[in-house]
Amino acid sequence: MTATTPRIRIAAAPISWGVCEVPGWGRVLDAGTVLGEMAELGVRATELGPPGYLPRDPAALRGLLGGYELELVGGFLGVVLHETPEAALAAAEESAALFAACGGDVLVLAAATGLDGYDDRPKLSDTEWTTLVETSGEIGEIAARHGLRTVVHPHVGTHAETEEEVERFLADSPLPLCLDTGHLLIGGTDPVALAKRYPGRVGHLHLKDVRGELAEDVRAGRLPYAEAVGKGLYVPLGDGDVDIETMVTSVHEAGYDGWYVLEQDTALSEESPEDLSKRDVARSLAHLDGIVSRLPAAR
Template sequence: MRIAGAPISWGVCEVPGWGHQPAPGRVLAEMRDLGITATELGPAGFLPAGRRERDELLASYGLELVGGFVPLVLHDPAHDPVPEAERALDDLGGGTTLVLAAVTGLDGYDRRPALDTKGWCTLLANLDAICALAAGRGRGAVLHPHVGTMVEGRGEIELVLGECGIPLCLDTGHLLVGGTDPSWLARTATPRIAHVHLKDVDARLAGQVRAGHTGYTEAVAAGMYRPLGRGDVDIAGIVRSLESAGYEGWYVMEQDTVLTAEPPPGAGPCADVRASLDYLAEACLAEGAP
């Protein structure tokens, strides 16, 4: 089964002041106890910095590392992101995917500057350079369209698809919040999809974020991301579409959350991830995928 977990489902996030973040031991143990056998990395500082120590820790919980979310400034002509990408690839190790987000350089995901032609040219060139760098090391790199980054909406995604060659991370939640139908992208851009983040979304709260009535972080804290099958994204249909087109990558379950305190054992994020796993077993695996 190509289903992985992610620390963000336990409220572990790279954004300063995001909320209470449980210790790695609890997060990894709950992943293991739920039957999850693979995970993404989580933000810098969550797991040990040394690869050997980190890999030994993950192995002690029966977990394989499948990738890592790496936010980089890619649009600034005065900034070279390649050395950061090289370090990230070294840290991740073989067999993993570098999941890039074209961040603004500001803290958080609640605002973003407009991008001019020079900025777009720089961003696209950096995406191709990092993609080639990863391929040269036998690894994958994907761009993650993400709310509050320089690649958020449908027009920006189409520009990336048309003007550079990097594959995409299809994040069903960020796409919907950013105004793109994830089912449409799964159908029309399947050859460019190399990694998947499965999220379900409360479309009402997503609409408030798009309209500027609610900040992104505020909406996440209010429960914009729902356990799979309890929101407004056709998760089962997207998985079936990808599988029927020959997708062979990972499905990383992500229900971004903001915690205010340590939840009781077995409750909070653990219960939500269990509900998502149950949904996948009933709605997707019964039809032969993934």
């Protein structure tokens, strides 16, 4: 590896094991199972998952992750940015302090609607949009005081979902993006093209693969997002319609040196095989490893 070639840092996230903050999402596996399977697969870092799933006490969280030899990447924070900024800022302060105390380096921010789930989203006024942008900037400042980077996550069912909204945010805010290949595609944005247009704005990477026909059904309003996830919207890397190899190659060649987080949104039912998530993540890891092996001096 040359001094100018970024290394590839691979991490996982509890959502790949069905752990989600949405009420009624599905069966939630215990933390020991999830973290243990990450460790068994050779993963050495993870995002935090939804608030309350893992300990919010820094010493307890460090101890739990350390027991599985896992490093903390940071975590997701979905808060309402377009109204009551004080609540969003307080939540950001608490999360940023926790992430920093446990070795994390990134706060992944989403513009939540304030509704449960990701199936509905009211339209914002221009004034509300301005408040959203200003609040996200203040959260970026809070995170920076804790030594963290803030990235804004375009996400289905939030106020940064469509290509128009993503472009508008990039124009109105200096914050970088969490480039989530699945959520961008579902929202109507080609994630590879976006990364090539704005290589300097890719601050974090969530690698997902999706079935294009189900993504189109969600985008067209024919299928609710949660229902689509249950029908297999997300698939292991290489099995869907996202060009993962071109994405990874593109950001790597552009000098991206952040995390490559395997994050396959999964909803588990009582009938789901016990090792479903582990098998799917193993397949994604194998696919990503093959891509990385073809990158010049990536390791």
